[in-house]
Amino acid sequence: MKLGRRKFACLAILSGGYDVPNRLRFRPLEHGTWRILRGLLLATAAAIAVPALAQDQPPQSSSDLQALSQDDHNWVMAAKNYASTRYSPLEQINTGNVGQLKLAWTFSVGPARGQEAAPLVVDGTMYVVAPYAGVYPNRVFALDATTGELKWWYSPKPNLAAQGVACCDVVSRGLAYDNGKVFLATLDMHAVALDAATGKELWVSKIGDIGTGETVTMAPLVVKGKVLIGNSGGELGVRGWLTALDEETGKIAWRAYGAGPDSEVLIGDDFKAPYDWMKGKDLGVKSWPPGAWKTGGATAWGWISYDPELDLIFYGTSNPGPWNPNQRPGDNLWSSTLFARDPDTGAAKWAYQLSPHDLWDHDEVNENILLDLDIDGQTRKVVVHPGRNGYMYVIDRASGRVLSADAYDAVTVYDGVDLKTGRIRPVHDKDPLMGKVVEDICPAPPGAKDWQPSAWSPKTRLLYVPHQHLCATFKAAEVGYIAGTPYVGATVDMYAGPGGYRGEFMAWDPVKRKKIWSIKEDFPVWSGALVTGGNVAFYGTMDRWFKAVDARSGQVLWQFRGGSGFIGQPITYLGNDGVQYVAILSGVGGWPGVVANAEVDPRVRNGALGFTGATQDLSAHTVGGSSLLVFALAKENVEKPAVAPSAAPPPAQPGP
Amino acid sequence: MAKNLRTDKSKDRRRAIGLALLALVLLLIPTRGASAQGTPPPGVQPAAPPPILPPPNANIGAQSYSGSGGAAALLGTPVSPLFPGGVGLAKAPAPNMNDKQAALRGMQNFTSFNCVGCHAPNGGGGMGPSLSNRTFLYGHDPANIYLSIYQGRPNGMPAWGGVLPDSAIWDLVAYITSISKAPSPQWGTTVSATKPEIEQVPAQYVVTPRPWDATEAFSNGRKSNANFGRQP
DSSP states (O other), X not given: OHXXXXXXXXXXXXXXXXXXXSSOOOOBOOOOHHHHHHHHHHHHHHHHHHHHHHHHSOOOOTTHHHHHHTSTTOBOSTTSSTTOOOEEOOOSSOTTTXXXXXXXXXXXXXXXXXOOOBOEEETTEXXXXXXXXXXXXXXXXXXXTTTOOEEEEEOOOOOGGGGGGXXXXXXXXXXXXXXXXXXXXXXXXXXXXXXTTTOOEEEEEEOOOGGGTOBOOSOOEEETTEEXXXXXXXXXXXXXXXXXXETTTOOEEEEEESXXXXXXXXXXXXXXXXXXXXXXXXXXXXXXXXXXXGGOBOOOOSOEEEETTTXXXXXXXXXXXXXXXXXXXXXXTTTTEEEEEOTTTOOEEEEEESSTTOSSOOOOOOOXXXXXXXXXXXXXXXXXXXXXTSEEEEEETTTOOEEEEEEOSOOSSEEEEOTTTOOEEEOGGGOOOBXXXXXXXXXXXXXXSOSOOOEEETTTTEEEEEEEOEEEEEEEOOOOOOTTSOOOOEEEEEEEOTTSOOEEEEEEETTXXXXXXXXXXXXXXXXXXXXXXXXXXXXXXXXXXXXXXXTTTOOEEEEEEOSSOOOSOOEEEEOTTSOEEEEEEEOOOHHHHHHHHSXXXXXXXXXXXXXHHHXXXXXXXXXXXXXXXXXXXXXXXXXXXXXXXTTXXXXXXXXX | OOSOOOOOHHHHHHHHHXXXXXXXXXXXXXXXXXXXXXXXXXXXXXXXXXXXXXXXXXXXXXXXXXXXXXXXXXXXXXXXXXXXXXXXXXXXXOXXXXXXXXXXXXXXXXXXXXXXXXXXXXXXXXXXXXXXSSOOTTOOSHHHHHHHHHHOBTTTBOOOTTTSOHHHHHHHHHHHHHHTOOXXXXXXXXXXXXXXXXXXXXXXXXXXXXXXXXXXXXXXXSOOSTTTTOXX
16 A cells, blocks of 8 residues: 555656646636627527517426426437436337337448437437547437438537547437537537537537546436536546536536535535435545545446436446555445435435445446335335446435345345445455455446446336346456556456356336346347337347337347447437337447457457456457437338327326 | 757656656565566466566666667658658667567556556557557557657547656567567458457466467357366
């Protein structure tokens, strides 16, 4: 440890210091005088335009997003709705006719890198974002959602060096929409607002610095007029945060850090820790070696949900840095933690650390599905969180207390979650002591499930979970901090878990706390899930199959061979022609897929932070791609007329 | 050409500090499993040989190739193989090409400067491209690799010239040249259900500047069999 600190100090000086900001030091971009002029022009235009619009449409407010999310013509946020169910009541495509699903149109988004984004559909227009590569990185396209006609595209000013600090492919998980604006967060730390109708840039805000190793890969979410964005970089010793920008101006309203003093984590008087061990002042400083929280990760690169009734947002933080846990004794709060915050101020209401002193890169940024479940005769408002650590958590979303946590995949490194204390129990025989080769770490560093989001059907009351099934060999080693470079300190080699398969698509009952059915896949299931009122669940595989299955039984009803593997998020919507469409991007990549879409050697197992070992044969099945695929039934196969949006009842479940 | 084109004193000072600190850093690297002369493990074996770690080298930071290897001396290095009119440019040779310890020192640098985080153990690639084969977009000659490290490259390779002394970069070049010597049964690359046929014994079992000397059958995503028989 002594060595580590000295090395740390030297390298910090060499690299110009690691002056991690203690305050908001980022400002909207300054473009000079013309920008002011442009602002005046825009304001004038808006003043003229608003009364004209008001005649045709009801006045728009931020609450419209909630209403739009319940109109099944649309898919206005990556998770479909604030409860993050990825459920659409549409039933034109159903178990009886999904076998007739045909390709309607396709579109190429450009770079053949990992396509993880969810397309959005708002009022007949589809918005989709490409990965950060090539001379038009993170290009945004607006397409007619019915015909596929291109309306406009927008490309941010490129800064391709950002690719060098992105840990796990140069992906984007999607855009956000509100009030006639499309919001883009670029890999190189810019937030951009675009006019949804024209693609015109409305504002640009620099929200971070790739020189510190931070990037953005997550899909922003708009809540009450604020664009919520979190950084990535838990593998580069960045200091994690979630930030809120005013959707009209791009100005930062608040920033909540994932570690550090309470004043910067935004833990105040109304914070209630669900368990005693998380009570105390400045635990985000004290649960680390001196100063280590400044380079300790706890980023917010995953999913955000929102409960309008409790007026709380929910999201999780990443692993602590470095991976080598011997360099950071302590609980490392608030890494691998689920936060509930006030969306107006960012103030934390509660926080629950799923993996204190994480040993295995078990981030907890995965999706949080907000449900009202009948548990032991009571209706409980819960968060269902499929943990990366392999446990399916059901958590009271008002208090943060764990109601249940059950393993849903092979787990060798934990021995359950103590429901009295809320603490997970690590298996100490597996502790990754410095230099020791520890075998059969299950789940592997990407966990039993990574970012790929689940879907919940209120009809079947089952959660559809795409996930991987991997174990790993792990060897910790000393690592020095050099700003803007990886801060990992582990040699990892992953491989297929028990049984030899590497992925699974399963239906889980969170009340009965058990797996109802399962489809084993050769490769990790790295795509998101979708489930519909037609009782069809959709997901894609890395070896190029896009599948529709019966949500009740798991029987595969239809599959389509794509041009490249699927790691995207399927969505569904009604076109202007009354036809139900299903869309997903094809293009393998992400952490498990760089071995097939980039210059990564499949014969060197420790590549891609050890993921190469587990997917080294992927490029014998697929290479990178960049196609948006949109499917529909032929007219003669549609049994029922489309449900008119005004007649569509709001979903009985999911919750808010 | 002048030996040293730099006139910026602060940069010289920074590099001098860098050199001193590098020496300090490398002196602090713990001495583990001292083994003889960096002998590579024997050839194709499913059972891995014991790990080989670099011998301590107290002179590592003070090693100097001044006058022959500076970036300024490499201004004439071509990146393109196309020479209009057929008039070529000469590539400068590596100043440490006869130093058998250079690759071992480079291996240590590869870890100390977090190269390993992007390019992965044994240069398998990940965040950055692999270095474990002969594909080098910006040239595979020692001078090309030196300049890629010194200057950085636009798609994400950081520019290390302000931090690392020349000798440290040349040692990295020696290591990278060593790990890039993949077996090459043909001119191009074929991938299929049965190719590739081999993989390296993974780095958690063998630490060596010559990882292609220890290979095993390709595992298709299943566990490496390199540790069979050596389970605790």
